[in-house]
Amino acid sequence: xxxxxxxxxxxxxxxxxxxxxxxxxxxxxxxxxxxxxxxxxxxxxxxxxxxxxxxxxxxxxxxxxxxxxxxxxxxxxxxxxxxxxxxxxxxxxxxxxxxxxxxxxxxxxxxxxx
Amino acid sequence: xxxxxxxxxxxxxxxxxxxxxxxxxxxxxxxxxxxxxxxxxxxxxxxxxxxxxxxxxxxxxxxxxxxxxxxxxxxxxxxxxxxxxxxxxxxxxxxxxxxxxxxxxxxxxxxxxxxx
Numbered sequence: 001x002x003x004x005x006x007x008x009x010x011x012x013x014x015x016x017x018x019x020x021x022x023x024x025x026x027x028x029x030x031x032x033x034x035x036x037x038x039x040x041x042x043x044x045x046x047x048x049x050x051x052x053x054x055x056x057x058x059x060x061x062x063x064x065x066x067x068x069x070x071x072x073x074x075x076x077x078x079x080x081x082x083x084x085x086x087x088x089x090x091x092x093x094x095x096x097x098x099x100x101x102x103x104x105x106x107x108x109x110x111x112x113x114x
Numbered sequence: 115x116x117x118x119x120x121x122x123x124x125x126x127x128x129x130x131x132x133x134x135x136x137x138x139x140x141x142x143x144x145x146x147x148x149x150x151x152x153x154x155x156x157x158x159x160x161x162x163x164x165x166x167x168x169x170x171x172x173x174x175x176x177x178x179x180x181x182x183x184x185x186x187x188x189x190x191x192x193x194x195x196x197x198x199x200x201x202x203x204x205x206x207x208x209x210x211x212x213x214x215x216x217x218x219x220x221x222x223x224x225x226x227x228x229x230x
Contacts, residue, residue, distance in 0.1 A: 040222055108157050
């Protein structure tokens with residue numbers, strides 16, 4: 001079955017450590033996205049990529065980095081520069097960036113900083 | 115920039131009663147509008163969308179939404195709520211002319227609680 005796989009589902013990190021969240025899709029979608037979800041704040045866009053080897057900052061990119069070396073993969077690194085990294089992180093994809101269709105979401109990764 | 119307002123934090127409804135979740139939007143030009151649902155500790159699932167055409171849009175699981183351009187609203191409705199409809203509902207918008215990135219603005223979400 002096609003879909004988006006995020007791992008790990010739960011992750012604990014000590015302050016000052018970088019962590020990388022994995023996102024893999026087998027939907028053959030061109031566009032991929034990373035969102036952050038905090039209670040009562042909805043979803044905020046961190047980074048997005050319309051095509052391989054290209055990505056753009058979203059609304060809250062500070063303290064995060066991404067890469068898009070392969071079409072199916074869009075990992076997110078939460079760096080030690082991110083001041084409040086505890087959150088639920090969602091990866092999504094869409095067929096192409098100009099498409100009017102829906103986003104397909106992974107199951108999310110919950111990051112807790114100890 | 116586009117934005118979405120979902121004015122109610124929580125919507126409580128008795129099972130079998132009609133369910134309405136409100137959404138108003140702000141966007142330059144014509145909007146593309148979406149509703150998503152999220153169950154606890156899960157990703158979002160697409161329910162329905164409005165692109166153009168009929169103002170009443172039908173979607174998954176018996177949900178529908180009505181686009182009202184004059185009121186800039188896109189309220190989600192279900193004629194008879196089920197306990198299994200209890201979840202977090204998100205409205206989202208993008209501008210018709212926002213070519214190139216399908217970048218959506220999401221509302222903060224509405225928690226729906228269906229009481230047996």
